[in-house]
Amino acid sequence: MSWRPQYRSSKFRNVYGKVASREHCFDGIPITKNVHDNHFCAVNARFLAIVTESAGGGSFLVIPLEQTGRIEPNYPKICGHQGNVLDIKWNPFIENIIASCSEDTSVRLWEIPDGGLKRNMTEAVLELYGHSRRVGLVEWHPTTNNILFSAGYDYKVLIWNLDIGEPVKMIDCHTDVILCMSFNTDGSLLATSCKDKKLRVVEPRSGRVLQEASCKNHRVNRVVFLGSTKRLLTTGVSRWNTRQIALWDQEDLSMPLIEEEIDGLSGLLFPFYDADTHMLYLAGKGDGNIRYYEIGSEKPYLSYLMEFRSPAPQKGLGVMPKHGLDVSACEVFRFYKLVTLKGLIEPISMIVPRRSETYQEDIYPMTPGTEPALTPDEWLSGVNRDPILMSLKEGYKRTSKIVFKAPVREKKSVVVNGIDLLENVPPRTENELLRMFFRQQDEIRRLKDELSQKDIRIRQLQLELKNFRNNPKNN
Known part of the structure; x- marks a missing residue:
């Protein structure tokens, strides 16, 4: 019997990365030199936000996507924080609302004018105080409008209902700094990685830990839910200090399904998962490579596809939501790469090579859109609902009609001796x-x-x- 090699049939095996031309990059940006392990970048279909270096306090830029090229040194900034800005995230349902968190212990919400900033913005539409130490992470709920999660260096995760501008729940199960948070598809579960070397799956409304793994052989840094597959993927470091990824069953964290060593470099590995194409992207902090894999439901689970190589090291990466991609070019993913040494933001498009110029339905299934499935009260009462899906074929540039209304707070006063x-x-x-x-x-x-x-x-x-x-x- 003759030996025959087995070829995997995959429509994504020839996906390649295409770097935007220089005139379509964003140049002259004083990217922050902060060593905090975050992306310092957030993108949506209208704006690009980047945390910048500033003397005293913290600031970030918000640039309309069409305004490419060199950015002036005196370009208006958002500079209301008193400490360094550590994380920024766009509201998935209202495209001109962005959340930021800072070393000044606050979480703030900013409303960006339609044409971008014309002058420095110092007044936030909402300021949230609840953490006793600096706040390192913010994350929006994937299906519910106006629910925001924040993780601080006080080892607590606060859940904010922005309709009332108050924290409504607190998750207090961590014993050290929380490194990463990730939601499953309907937002009913929250996975966290922590400096105490534990991986947790938490029910966010009750704060109950459903599963917990003590990662001794695989020190977890980042975690991501793999869509609705009931699997988790973590990146971290092995006992031999090599970069490693591990795949877990969310209902049993006693042992990883597989562990795979990547390389011997020391930079953090950022994982990005595309639930529509079942592709996993691994980008190393401090190197210029992006590896990509296809996730399967059966062993070996991970199938290596290819690697995008670049000599310029990346500090962080922003990811464009699906409804902001160019479907006419068969673009399935887009990164915005922060190159600190050059002060450059470089778009990188991941493209499926196709000859036809018609809409490719097989690579663009229905995807989560810009309409929330739940209100804060519904979610807090225990309702779970999958995201409302949209087609990228018809009207995928449609803007959300939801408007953010900051809660009116009564001014309280405690007067002592005037x-x-x-x-x-x-x-x-x-x-x-x-x-x-x-x-x-x-x-x-x-x-x-x-x-x-x-x-x-x-x-x-x-x-x-x-x-x-x-x-x-x-x-």
Whole structure:
């Protein structure tokens, strides 16, 4: 019997990465030098947001996607945070609302004007305070409007209902800093990786840990739900300090289904999963490569496809939502690569080579759209619902009609000895403390000047009174 090689039939085996031309890149951007392991970039169908280097406080740029080329040094920024910005995420249902979190312990929501920023923005539409230490991660719920998750260095995950502007739940099962959060398709489960070397699957509304894995041989850094396959994929480091990925069954985390070593580099591996094509992308922080695999339901589960190579190291990557892709070019995924050394944001399109220019239905199934399936009250009451799907063929540029309305909060006051204690909130960071100190010094200087002016006025009035009394005409 003759040996015959077995070829896998896959429509994605020839997917290739295409870098945008220089005029379609974003140049001259002072990308942050912060070493926090995040992407520092967020993209939607209208805007690109990048965390930037700034002196004092934290700031980020928001640029309309059509405004490519060189960005002016004085381009308007969002600069309301008092500490470094650590994470930014666009609202999946309202395209001009972005959430940010910072070292100043706050989470803030910003509303971007339709044409982009014309001047610096310092006032957020909503400020959320609930963490006692800096906030490292924010994540929007995938099917519910106005539900936001934030993870802080106080080891807590807060669930915010933005309809009322308050935290409604707290997940308090972690014993160290939370490194990553990922939702399943309908948002009923939350997977987290943590610095305590544990992988957890949590029911977010109750905070109950459904599954927990102690990863001794595979130190987990990042975790991602693989759509509705009931599987998780983690990236991390093996006991020999090589980069590694592992595949898990979400209902049994006792042992990984498979573990696979990638290479011996030291940078973090960022995983990205496309549920429509069942493709997994692995991008290393500090190197320029993006490997991609196809995920199957049977062994060996992972099938290596190809690797996109680039000499320029990436600090982070933003990902375009499906409804922002160019379907006429058979584009199935698009990265926005942060090249810190050049101050450059470089779009990379993953393209399926096809001769036909007609719409390719086999590579563009129905995909989650821009309409929420649930309201916050429905989700909090225990309802789960799959995302509302849309076709990329018909009207995929359709904009959402939902408008964000910030909750009106009644101004509370606690007045003691004529001082409003809630108005004078204590500083949360060293930068904030310094700002408050200098502000108070200015205020003291102003009061001293005012006092000396009043002293001079009193002496003048006393002299006038004395002259008035000594005048013989007045006797």
